[in-house]
Amino acid sequence: MTHQEHPAERLEIAGFEPFSACDWPGKLAAVLFLQGCPWRCGYCHNFSIIDAKKPGVIPWQHVADTLTERRGLLDGVVFSGGEPTRQIALVDAAQRTKNLGFAVGLHTGGQYPTRVQALLPLLDWVGLDIKAPSEKYQAVTGRAPDNSKPMRTLHMLLDAGINVQVRTTLDPLTLDEEDIVTIREEVIAMGVTDYVVQRVRPDGTNPEYAAALAEYRQKTQRGVSDILPMT
Numbered sequence: 731m732t733h734q735e736h737p738a739e740r741l742e743i744a745g746f747e748p749f750s751a752c753d754w755p756g757k758l759a760a761v762l763f764l765q766g767c768p769w770r771c772g773y774c775h776n777f778s779i780i781d782a783k784k785p786g787v788i789p790w791q792h793v794a795d796t797l798t799e800r801r802g803l804l805d806g807v808v809f810s811g812g813e814p815t816r817q818i819a820l821v822d823a824a825q826r827t828k829n830l831g832f833a834v835g836l837h838t839g840g841q842y843p844t845r846v847q848a849l850l851p852l853l854d855w856v857g858l859d860i861k862a863p864s865e866k867y868q869a870v871t872g873r874a875p876d877n878s879k880p881m882r883t884l885h886m887l888l889d890a891g892i893n894v895q896v897r898t899t900l901d902p903l904t905l906d907e908e909d910i911v912t913i914r915e916e917v918i919a920m921g922v923t924d925y926v927v928q929r930v931r932p933d934g935t936n937p938e939y940a941a942a943l944a945e946y947r948q949k950t951q952r953g954v955s956d957i958l959p960m961t
């Protein structure tokens with residue numbers, strides 16, 4: 731498999747944010763939202779872009795031209811999704827981004843460890859979702875049987891010495907505080923120093939989930955703070 735077979739031009743890009751201060755901690759970055767994801771997390775706030783059969787709407791050339799104009803104005807580029815590592819053309823896109831002089835960041839659920847392996851020499855930072863204790867992965871993602879692939883991805887990133895932030899979205903419909911403690915202890919034992927719990931947001935989710943969350947919150951009158959640092 732070569733870059734020529736899967737050039738960046740084949741990337742299915744669902745969205746492009748040229749300036750973001752909140753997708754890579756401490757950095758000003760452009761963000762590409764790549765089409766498609768194999769999982770179906772109820773709380774997915776990018777629900778509209780997870781269908782892998784839908785084509786992208788933004789050509790790579792537009793992204794490349796914009797990045798070329800913004801050299802020196804941005805610290806880096808984050809590939810997000812959907813699940814960006816689903817697309818093989820990501821490797822060439824990350825290489826070309828690096829060639830333009832940008833640092834490369836990645837948001838991933840860790841579904842494709844072998845794709846992450848191919849990206850390792852290009853990555854400067856990764857936001858990796860560890861979504862649940864292993865036995866709850868199916869309930870949270872709707873698809874993954876357990877946490878084996880995300881954990882393989884995490885091992886690989888740590889072994890490569892890449893800066894990684896592990897994140898868990900605290901979905902009160904599937905997780906509780908005990909689950910967060912379990913995940914936190916497991917990843918800290920592996921060597922993670924940056925672990926955050928994220929607030930679940932109803933905006934952009936599928937309507938059934940948004941309704942179920944609203945009902946839950948009404949019943950319990952309970953929420954979580956915006957982002958709870960767990961270090």
Ligand code: SF4
Nearest residue numbers: 767769771774812839
């Ligand atoms: S892994 Fe991420 S993009 Fe995919 S369904 Fe879950 S929240 Fe959405």
